[in-house]
Amino acid sequence: MSFDDSDVPEPRMPYAAPGLPYPRILVKVSGEALMGPEPFGLHPPTVAAIARDLVAARALGCEVAVVVGGGNILRGARVAGEDLDRATADHMGMLATVMNGLALEQAIEKAGAPARTLSAVPMPTVCEPYARQPALRHLRRGRIVLLAGGTGNPYFTTDTGAVLRAAELDCDAVLKATNVDGVYTADPKTDPSATRYDRLTHDQALAYDLKVMDAAAFALAREAALPIIVFSIREPGAIVRAATGSGRVTVVAP
Secondary structure: OOOOOOOOOOOOOOOOOOOOOOOEEEEEEOOHHHHOOOOOOOOHHHHHHHHHHHHHHHHOOOEEEEEEOOOOOOOHHHHOEOOEOHHHHHHHHHHHHHHHHHHHHHHHHHOOOOEEEEEOOOOOOOOEEOOHHHHHHHHHOOOEEEEEOOOOOOOOOHHHHHHHHHHHOOOOEEEEEEOOOOEEOOOOOOOOOOOEEOEEOHHHHHHOOOOOOOHHHHHHHHHHOOOEEEEEOOOOOHHHHHHOOOOOOEEEOO
């Protein structure tokens, strides 16, 4: 299967809203977000809703990349143990992210926008292998780019992979979609006294050992001076609001 379309004329991107704070964004969507109310796998209405929100962000003029997790199918660190070594378990988790990427790609195209899945684990009969220049070309052509397969290496989370891809694709921000509306001092689901941060620095996020992303992701974002916008994916239009600098979010920035 060939994915080379370098001779295809460049389509025009949608009109960009004036003052768009983040013209090129990377959205990190966990596998768990794709489950919706289901205990496992994919919930098609939830996948479709997330796809519509991504398409709406593109309609503003944002160039949109998405890193998908695989925890709704298999999380490598969780299944590794005596009978399954961590590297093998992590590679299994990478395959789960490709399945999620393909599902989200189809939902995005049904919602009216072009999309491409690129995998850091090469599987050319299924999707395009990840490389920086083709990914940038897809973004410039207005396609929503689904980045699957993590970093292609074990022992790295998809959060770290998201920040890595955002840095190498010259994104203006990482939008970290979660189940809560920002970063809290503790888990608000179990601690009623937890308070939400409106803004943090990368150094503070590391010093406070906040669990919304792993330390490697925060450290890489600090080095690349990448802001991380943490928001809840549960509300319709949440991605658009985060991309336009509005809504209830926590901003982690230099």
